[in-house]
Amino acid sequence: DLLLAVQNGLGSLSVGLQSNVSFLVSDRFDGCRPDTTILTSQSGNPSLDIYLQWPEINIGEQAVVKCPCRGVDIGNGNLEARRYCGGNFTKGAKWEIPFVAQCDFSDR
Numbered sequence: 001d002l003l004l005a006v007q008n009g010l011g012s013l014s015v016g017l018q019s020n021v022s023f024l025v026s027d028r029f030d031g032c033r034p035d036t037t038i039l040t041s042q043s044g045n046p047s048l049d050i051y052l053q054w055p056e057i058n059i060g061e062q063a064v065v066k067c068p069c070r071g072v073d074i075g076n077g078n079l080e081a082r083r084y085c086g087g088n089f090t091k092g093a094k095w096e097i098p099f100v101a102q103c104d105f106s107d108r
Contacts, residue, residue, distance in 0.1 A: 031085060037054065037083075039104050052100060057085045062082055083096060
């Protein structure tokens with residue numbers, strides 16, 4: 001434990017130093033962590049679910065990912081999903097609701 005090691009190290013000094021060191025582990029405050037959106041199959045078949053993988057990005061940026069098509073030819077391949085990383089530097093980053101309409105293929 002780093003805190004204990006620092007306290008022990010400072011405690012061994014004979015100059016009477018007092019240590020009040022603390023550490024806070026927090027989520028990233030300057031951007032959104034990687035995330036996954038699952039578009040569930042209309043038929044309820046989990047093997048037909050679509051998984052969109054969102055990359056780590058900074059606050060104020062928009063992630064754009066290609067729609068996964070499981071080997072289906074979609075022509076020019078310009079089908080994309082988008083998701084904005086909002087929030088602020090005080091309370092931290094947060095993903096907004098994704099725009100996934102182009103990737104939501106019906107399996108009925």
